[in-house]
Every structure is written in C-alpha cells, then in structure tokens.
Amino acid sequence: MKIDTKILICFNSPVSIFSVYNGKPVKEVNQGDDLSEKSFLKELNIIKRTLKKKYTQVETLAIDREVQKAIDGINSYKPDIIFNFVESVEGITAYEYCMAGLFELLAVEYTGCQAISLGNCLDKARTKDILQSFGIATPNYLKLAPNARFTQKDIDLNYPVILKLLKEDASIGISEFSVVNNYTELRKHFNFLSDTYKQEIILEEYIEGRELNVAILGNRILPVSEIDFHGLPAKLPKIVTYDGKWIEKSVYYNHTKPVCPTKINDRTLKRIEKVALSAFDALGCRDYARIDIRLGKRGVPYVIEVNPNPDISTDSGFARAALADGIIHEELLFTIANFALERKQKNDTQVKAG
Numbered sequence: 001m002k003i004d005t006k007i008l009i010c011f012n013s014p015v016s017i018f019s020v021y022n023g024k025p026v027k028e029v030n031q032g033d034d035l036s037e038k039s040f041l042k043e044l045n046i047i048k049r050t051l052k053k054k055y056t057q058v059e060t061l062a063i064d065r066e067v068q069k070a071i072d073g074i075n076s077y078k079p080d081i082i083f084n085f086v087e088s089v090e091g092i093t094a095y096e097y098c099m100a101g102l103f104e105l106l107a108v109e110y111t112g113c114q115a116i117s118l119g120n121c122l123d124k125a126r127t128k129d130i131l132q133s134f135g136i137a138t139p140n141y142l143k144l145a146p147n148a149r150f151t152q153k154d155i156d157l158n159y160p161v162i163l164k165l166l167k168e169d170a171s172i173g174i175s176e177f178s179v180v181n182n183y184t185e186l187r188k189h190f191n192f193l194s195d196t197y198k199q200e201i202i203l204e205e206y207i208e209g210r211e212l213n214v215a216i217l218g219n220r221i222l223p224v225s226e227i228d229f230h231g232l233p234a235k236l237p238k239i240v241t242y243d244g245k246w247i248e249k250s251v252y253y254n255h256t257k258p259v260c261p262t263k264i265n266d267r268t269l270k271r272i273e274k275v276a277l278s279a280f281d282a283l284g285c286r287d288y289a290r291i292d293i294r295l296g297k298r299g300v301p302y303v304i305e306v307n308p309n310p311d312i313s314t315d316s317g318f319a320r321a322a323l324a325d326g327i328i329h330e331e332l333l334f335t336i337a338n339f340a341l342e343r344k345q346k347n348d349t350q351v352k353a354g
Contacts, residue, residue, distance in 0.1 A: 006057040007337065008079035009048060010070075010086050010099070010110075013062050014040050017091035020196055022242035023175035043313040044085075050330045051083070051337065063099055065090050070099075074106055081340040082110035084309065093122060093168055109344040111336050113308035117284040121308045122167050124202045127283065131303055134282040136275060138303045139205040139294075146194040146201070152183040157205050162239065163189050166200035169307065171242040173197060176252070179206050179237035207294035207302050211240065213258070214276035214291040215310070215321035217332070218339065221273050222321035226262035231255040258317050260324050268299050275301045283308070287339045290318055312336070 044060065051058045061073045063086050074082070082103055089095035097119035103110045113121070120126050125143045132138060140157055143166060144150065155161070160181050165173040173193060180186040186203070193201050211229075215222040229238040232255035244252030264272065276291040283289075283306045290310040294302045312318050314329050322332045 002056050003054055005055040005081070005341065006077065006079045007051055007055050007059075007081055007083055008074065008077050009044070009051070009058065009060045009083045010063055010074075010103075011044060011060065012064070012086050012088050012090075015088075015091035018172070018197060021172050022247065023173035023193065024177050025192065046314060047083075047085075047333060050333050053330065054334055055337070063089060067102070070102065071106065074103075074108060079108060081337065081344055082108055083337060083340075084110045084112050087169070087309070096122065109340045109347065111340045112287050113285050113289065117286070117308050121283055121285075121306045122169065124164060124166055124204075124305065127306055130282055131279060131306075134278060136278055136282060136303055137300055139207055141205070142203040144190070144201050144203065146198050148194075155183060155186065155203065157203060160206040160237075161186060162204050162206045162237075163193060164202050164204065165193065165197055166202045168197075168199075171240055171245050174239065174241045175243065176236045176239075176241065178241070179239060206237075207296045207304075209297070210295040211238070211304075212262070212272060212293045212295060212301075213317055213321070214272065214293060215288070215318045216276065216280050216285070216291065217288050217322065217327075217335065219277075220325075221277060222318075222327075223261035223324040224264060224269065224272060225258045225260035225317055225321055228257045228259045229255060230257075258320065260317070260320050268295070271299065272301045275303060279303045279306050287336055288312070288318065 048058055048060060059077060061070065063070055084100060084103065086099040087093065087096055089099065097115045100110065100115035100118055104115060120130060125141060128138045128141055142155065142157055160179050162179050163186070164178065177189050180189055190201060211227040213225040215225070227240055232238060233251065236251070240256055241252045243250035244256040247253055272293060272295070276293065279291050280289055285306065285308050288310070290307040292304040292307065294304055296302050310316070310318050312332060319329050319332060327335070
C-alpha cells in the first residue's frame with residue numbers, strides 16, 4: 001500500500017555557462033559525450049517513477065532565476081516534503097544553498113543538507129578552516145582572487161600543488177594540468193583558470209596516496225570506495241578529473257574506475273571511518289553526504305572535500321556504496337525521503353503540542 005504523501009522533486013536543468021568545463025584549453029578537449037548533461041533527465045524520470053511506487057503523489061519542479069515562479073509552484077502543490085536535487089541555478093553553483101534557504105523560509109521540509117552546510121561545503125577554503133578547527137587533517141592551502149598578483153615567495157606551500165576552482169563542484173575545472181610541480185607550471189595554469197572561469201582559485205598541497213570516497217547515509221557509514229588508477233599513463237597525475245567523471249572514451253574516464261568495497265586493513269579502515277564521520281558532523285551534514293579522502297604517508301587520512309547531497313543516480317558512486325551494503329537504489333531513495341518525512345512529522349507534532 002502506498003503512503004499518502006505529496007513529494008515535490010525540485011531540480012535544476014543543466015545549463016552551460018562556461019566555454020570550457022574540463023579545465024584545459026579548447027585544443028586539449030577530448031571528443032566524447034558529456035554525461036553530466038546527457039543522463040540527467042533520464043535519471044530524473046527513473047527517480048520519479050521509483051518514488052511513485054511508495055508515495056501517492058510525486059511531481060517535479062524545474063528551478064531557475066524566476067524565484068516567484070518557484071514560490072508559486074511550491075505553494076500551489078503544497079508538498080509534504082521536497083526532494084532537493086537543486087545543485088545550481090541557471091548554472092551558478094553558488095545559488096545552490098539559496099534554494100535550500102528558500103525552502104526553509106517557506107517552512108517546507110526537504111531532503112539532504114541544510115542551506116548553511118551547502119554554503120560552507122561549496123567554499124573549499126571555508127570547509128578546510130572548519131575541518132582544521134575540529135582537528136581534522138586536510139591539506140594546507142592558499143586562496144587567490146582571479147588575476148591576483150603574487151610572486152614565487154608568496155606560495156608558501158610544498159609542491160606538488162593542485163589548483164581548483166574555489167566554489168565549483170562536479171570536478172569542474174579539474175584536469176591533468178591541475179597538478180603542478182613548480183612555480184612556472186603553477187603560474188601558467190593559474191592564469192588559464194583565472195582567464196577562463198573568472199573566479200577565486202584555491203591552491204592545495206597535493207597528497208600522494210590512495211583516493212577514497214566514504215558515503216554516509218544518516219549515521220551509517222557505507223562500504224568505502226577507492227578510485228583505481230590502474231592503466232592511467234604514468235605521466236598523468238592520479239586524480240579525479242572532469243573528463244574522468246563525465247567524458248566517455250577519455251583516458252581518465254577509462255582509467256579512474258571506482259572499486260567498492262575496497263580492501264583496507266581494519267585499523268586503517270576504522271581511522272578513515274572516524275575521520276569521515278567527524279567531517280560529516282563538523283560541516284553540519286544531514287541525511288547523506290560523501291567525504292573524499294586521500295590516504296597519505298603513515299596512513300594519515302586527509303579530508304580533501306566534503307560533498308553534501310552527492311549524486312545518487314542509479315550508476316553513481318553513492319548508489320554503488322549503498323548496494324555494497326545491501327541497499328538497492330529504490331530503498332536508498334525511500335530512506336532519504338523518510339529522513340525528511342520524519343522531520344516533518346516531528347515538527348507537526350511540536351506545533352500541535354505548542
């Protein structure tokens with residue numbers, strides 16, 4: 001029997017705002033389908049059909065800059081909860097947390113992390129400051145404005161260094177050129193990123209070691225996944241690039257395959273899980289998130305990024321980790337929806353009692 005519940009799936013349609021997404025000159029761009037856009041609507045339809053198996057009413061609402069349209073759509077439908085898949089607004093990632101804030105202002109419960117967590121996690125430097133304040137290991141960094149003036153003496157970091165866009169996710173702007181070994185390479189790639197994306201850039205000490213993804217569902221740590229770089233040409237840095245995530249037939253796509261669960265000795269695994277859960281709590285995450293970790297020298301886990309509301313599509317890393325723990329995809333969706341429904345019921349009870 002279906003549960004008498006109205007769910008509204010809010011999402012953003014993919015919109016291109018950059019001339020280049022994979023962080024390298026156009027002449028270096030690989031030919032191949034970009035899965036970041038190709039599979040989105042297909043996955044949205046799968047999720048809608050799946051939720052309809054358990055809940056009586058499920059509708060979708062595309063979010064753009066017409067805020068009043070979004071408000072009217074939400075107020076008209078009067079959902080019990082919103083399943084929040086808004087990752088940007090018309091391609092602007094920095095607006096992700098604003099939509100969560102809007103849901104809060106409208107007093108509608110929603111899935112995933114709250115606005116404050118989304119905003120903090122999007123800013124990689126702020127994330128690191130919060131992690132460090134909790135004593136959680138994360139690579140040293142330097143933040144630079146676009147077209148910033150600096151000299152070699154200003155780079156107080158140990159090489160190699162990796163350059164990333166400060167406030168983008170989905171590996172936008174990350175390529176084989178992101179890891180630099182000296183000031184000349186750093187200056188060249190900084191200039192490219194600055195000219196291309198016109199936004200703040202973070203320089204981070206690159207940690208050599210195993211790359212791990214720790215998916216957390218509620219307070220449950222799912223089996224740890226590892227990126228297998230086997231077969232990647234030796235000249236290329238072992239990182240997860242935009243090509244590796246989204247561009248079919250690219251070298252990185254073919255040679256950065258996740259393995260879940262990965263093999264880790266019990267002592268190290270416990271250390272990794274403890275750090276991941278600490279990072280989840282430090283950034284105020286809820287419902288689900290993915291913690292990216294580099295296992296450095298002497299088995300020290302360094303938190304690279306905290307990813308609130310990560311991709312949970314059928315072929316995502318999070319869904320793979322859930323399946324390794326015995327949770328099929330539809331159960332994963334139902335579990336996340338139930339987190340929000342439980343909060344709504346608790347709030348409704350408090351209002352009646354108050």
